[in-house]
Amino acid sequence: xxxxxxxxxxxxxxxxxxxxxxxxxxxxxxxxxxxxxxxxxxxxxxxxxxxxxxxxxxxxxxxxxxxxxxxxxxxxxxxxxxxxxxxxxxxxxxxxxxxxxxxxxxxxxxxxxxxxxxxxxxxxxxxxxxxxxxxxxxxxxxxxxxxxxxxxxxxxxxxxxxxxxxxxxxxxxxxxxxxxxxxxxxxxxxxxxxxxxxxxxxxxxxxxxxxxxxxxxxxxxxxxxxxxxxxxxxxxxxxxxxxxxxxxxxxxxxxxxxxxxxxxxxxxxxxxxxxxxxxxxxxxxxxxxxxxxxxxxxxxxxxxxxx
Numbered sequence: 001x002x003x004x005x006x007x008x009x010x011x012x013x014x015x016x017x018x019x020x021x022x023x024x025x026x027x028x029x030x031x032x033x034x035x036x037x038x039x040x041x042x043x044x045x046x047x048x049x050x051x052x053x054x055x056x057x058x059x060x061x062x063x064x065x066x067x068x069x070x071x072x073x074x075x076x077x078x079x080x081x082x083x084x085x086x087x088x089x090x091x092x093x094x095x096x097x098x099x100x101x102x103x104x105x106x107x108x109x110x111x112x113x114x115x116x117x118x119x120x121x122x123x124x125x126x127x128x129x130x131x132x133x134x135x136x137x138x139x140x141x142x143x144x145x146x147x148x149x150x151x152x153x154x155x156x157x158x159x160x161x162x163x164x165x166x167x168x169x170x171x172x173x174x175x176x177x178x179x180x181x182x183x184x185x186x187x188x189x190x191x192x193x194x195x196x197x198x199x200x201x202x203x204x205x206x207x208x209x210x211x212x213x214x215x216x217x218x219x220x221x222x223x224x225x226x227x228x229x230x231x232x233x234x235x236x237x238x239x240x241x242x243x244x245x246x247x248x249x250x251x252x253x254x255x256x257x258x259x260x261x262x263x264x265x266x267x268x269x270x271x272x273x274x275x276x277x278x279x280x281x282x283x284x285x286x287x288x289x290x291x292x293x294x295x296x297x298x299x300x301x302x303x304x305x306x307x
Contacts, residue, residue, distance in 0.1 A: 002030040002095055002159070003076035005083050007068035008047075009037040014087035014204065016046050022084065023052055027095040030054060030082070033072040038062030043086075066171035066179045069155075073165055081162050088156035089202040097196050098159050101137055105194045108139075109161040112153040112193050115201040125199060128152065132197045140195045142188035143235065147242040152193055155180045157201035160187060172227075177220045185231045216258045218266035225251070225273040232277065240278075248283040255287065259294045267294055 004022055008015060015034075022032055035058045036044050047057050058071060073081055082098070084090065098111050105111075114134075117124045130145045131152065132138035145152045168186040171179050228247050235243055251274050259267055271291045279287070 001078055001099070002027075002080045002082045003072075003078040003162070004030055004032045005069055005072040005076065005081055006032065006034045006086050007037055007065045007072070008034050008039060008043050008086045009062070009065070009068075010039045010041045010043060011086035012039070012041040012043045012046050015043055016049075018084065018086055018089060019047070019050060019055070021089040021092070023050070023054075024092050025090070025095045026092055027099050030095060031056060031077055033058065033075055034086075035060060035068040035072045037065065037068040064174065064176060066173045066175055070170045070173065073162065073170060076162055079162055080159050081165060082159045083155045085156050085203075087204050089204070090156075091198075091200040091202075093198075094200045097198060097200055101194050101196050104137065105139075108192065108194045109164040110153070110187060110191050110193045111159040111196070112140075113157045113196045113200040114198050115154065115157040115203055116199055118202050118204045123202075126150065132195055134197055137194065137196045139192045141192055141239065141242075142184060143239045143242045143246070147245040151181065151184055152195055153184055154201075154203060156203055164191065172223060175220050175223055177216055178224050179220075182224055182227050185227055189231050189234060215261060216254050218258075218262045218270060221254060221258070221270055222266075222273065225270065225277075229273065229276055244278055247277060248279040251277065252279075252283050252286045252290070256290045259290060262294075267291060 006018070011018075019032070019034075022030070032055045034047055034055065036047070038061050044057070044059060047055070056075075058075065060068070060071065069083070080098075080102070082095070094113060097113060101111050115126045117126070128145050128149050130140055130148060132140070140152050142152060164187055168183070170183070172182050175182060228251075232240060232243060232247070255270060255274065259270070262270065271287070274287055
């Protein structure tokens with residue numbers, strides 16, 4: 001019933017525990033497709049220690065996480081695609097709870113669960129005012145949720161129908177950052193999320209991972225802006241104000257943090273695309289100031305003043 005998709009790149013220290021969390025599921029009707037994206041550590045050797053016919057390994061040259069996920073999705077046997085990163089974990093009842101939710105909401109195509117971020121010895125439960133009450137299941141709108149905080153789904157707590165993923169174009173290949181957010185915008189444009197608000201997914205985040213994703217390269221920023229523009233044009237008048245709350249904050253802060261690392265041409269491209277978005281005067285002014293005085297390391301100065 002489920003095809004569990006895992007992109008793998010140099011996660012030898014984590015993948016065994018991740019895979020065990022899948023194989024220990026109380027619901028057992030699934031396959032696991034792991035795509036090794038050219039790992040240089042012992043990740044592949046760890047996978048080969050598991051003797052379970054449900055586990056399938058595909059090895060490829062390093063091509064990026066989107067290519068790895070898309071390759072696995074295209075090879076998937078089942079209708080439901082369950083995403084899981086190679087260093088994250090599921091509660092043993094993750095697939096069982098999703099199965100029950102599918103029975104209650106058979107017309108829906110996107111399902112998510114409660115999740116927690118594990119950072120060292122600290123575990124933080126994800127919360128948002130637009131989510132169903134704890135221990136309950138209900139429909140949530142992606143754009144309402146992101147107007148307040150982080151998205152309700154990530155690449156380790158979501159299950160999506162394969163047909164919807166194919167219809168929306170899968171993950172954007174070549175994107176190194178925000179490739180998941182880019183897809184969520186597209187799949188949630190016309191679909192609500194059935195959200196099981198139970199702690200069933202665990203996102204492990206370490207210091208190295210946090211540092212590696214601090215820079216948003218200009219090409220990825222450009223791609224994400226184009227998706228925002230397309231989705232905004234098609235989104236209903238009712239939902240657009242929520243989306244605007246999210247993207248104007250996100251765009252201005254991202255540009256503020258990264259513009260000094262961009263070339264002049266890259267800054268012009270990002271700025272021109274950003275100006276096409278509907279923004280309040282406050283955010284328009286912030287964007288203009290950041291762009292106009294980009295020769296000054298404004299973000300570096302801000303961090304010094306804050307420190």
